Amino acid sequence: MYYRVLQIKYFKPRTLEEAIELLTKVRNSRVLAGGTDLLVDLKTGRVSAEALVDVGAIRELRGIEDLGDRIRIGAATKLQELVESDVIARELPLLRKAVESMGSWQIRNLATVGGNLCNASPAADTAPPLLAYEAELIIVGPRGTRVVPVTKFFTSYRRVALEEGEILKEIVVRKSTWSGWSYIKLGRRSGFTLSIVSVAVLASTRGEVLEDVRIALGSVAPTPIRAYKAEEYLRGREVGLGVLERAAEIAKEEVSPIDDVRASAWYRREMVYRLTLDALKTSLRWS
Numbered sequence: 001m002y003y004r005v006l007q008i009k010y011f012k013p014r015t016l017e018e019a020i021e022l023l024t025k026v027r028n029s030r031v032l033a034g035g036t037d038l039l040v041d042l043k044t045g046r047v048s049a050e051a052l053v054d055v056g057a058i059r060e061l062r063g064i065e066d067l068g069d070r071i072r073i074g075a076a077t078k079l080q081e082l083v084e085s086d087v088i089a090r091e092l093p094l095l096r097k098a099v100e101s102m103g104s105w106q107i108r109n110l111a112t113v114g115g116n117l118c119n120a121s122p123a124a125d126t127a128p129p130l131l132a133y134e135a136e137l138i139i140v141g142p143r144g145t146r147v148v149p150v151t152k153f154f155t156s157y158r159r160v161a162l163e164e165g166e167i168l169k170e171i172v173v174r175k176s177t178w179s180g181w182s183y184i185k186l187g188r189r190s191g192f193t194l195s196i197v198s199v200a201v202l203a204s205t206r207g208e209v210l211e212d213v214r215i216a217l218g219s220v221a222p223t224p225i226r227a228y229k230a231e232e233y234l235r236g237r238e239v240g241l242g243v244l245e246r247a248a249e250i251a252k253e254e255v256s257p258i259d260d261v262r263a264s265a266w267y268r269r270e271m272v273y274r275l276t277l278d279a280l281k282t283s284l285r286w287s
């Protein structure tokens, strides 16, 4: 493969204000976090930049905190820190399971959760769990701070709701009680590989009735998505194999996958059915 020789200015601000000022004033500048997506994209020419603003030294962007009713994750927190966090294991096991499957230990030690979301790949592994948890994203920029629900963050293929000079500061997840969860990632290899299809499910039951359910899917549409129609069908129904199979059918109808190097659109659709059914069964401890 042909790689370009790059000449790029590099800045490492210590505060968010400084970073926003640089992104606003320096022409064609981009946020650099772990660089595991961005540096590859710069070298292959998929994106260009004249300056990089490394956010790794900004303390406000780091760390995982239990704030009582919610969990706060700094956008520049490394994926391996999420895997090793007791707070994430206890409160957001669905997210932990997804992050554990990402890259290798070396990649997870560089890559950040914010980078995974802002890179906006339909295959981003942190997206389905955060869509299912209905996380809120705190974004700061030249015009101040705003909160964007993650369900509104992915706007179209490889595009997110970030405006010029804006930085994703943190991810906030409100605590809620779920009786079961499941994350299933199908890749070309058994682990540490980009997904062909991924499914995240959270479920809450009262007796035999499914009180609430969330289903999020990766790699099967231009953006990571929620299967809202399948969720709506399931809510309030008594759990049974026929009901779960119908929900998986509906999820299959909600996706719009493409053929690419990892799999055909046909195969992805079939796997949405199978993996959604499996994830629902696991979440409901249904055998």
Ligand SMILES: Cc1cc2nc3c(=O)[nH]c(=O)nc-3n(C[C@H](O)[C@H](O)[C@H](O)COP(=O)(O)OP(=O)(O)OC[C@H]3O[C@@H](n4cnc5c(N)ncnc54)[C@H](O)[C@@H]3O)c2cc1C
Binding pocket: 030, 031, 032, 033, 034, 035, 036, 037, 038, 039, 040, 055, 075, 076, 101, 102, 103, 104, 107, 110, 111, 112, 113, 114, 115, 116, 117, 118, 119, 123, 124, 125, 126, 162, 166, 167, 168, 169, 192, 193, 194, 195
């Ligand atoms: C070998 C290998 C294996 C991988 N395996 C997986 C995998 O299994 N699953 C998966 O989902 N991904 C995988 N990836 C992709 C990548 O590692 C992840 O997407 C990673 O989380 C990106 O984070 P980063 O910190 O490296 O982002 P960077 O590369 O630094 O940035 C990515 C993009 O996000 C922007 N950005 C970063 N942080 C912010 C912020 N706080 N605010 C605004 N914009 C920001 C950057 O400007 C850039 O456009 C893999 C990559 C490699 C090289």
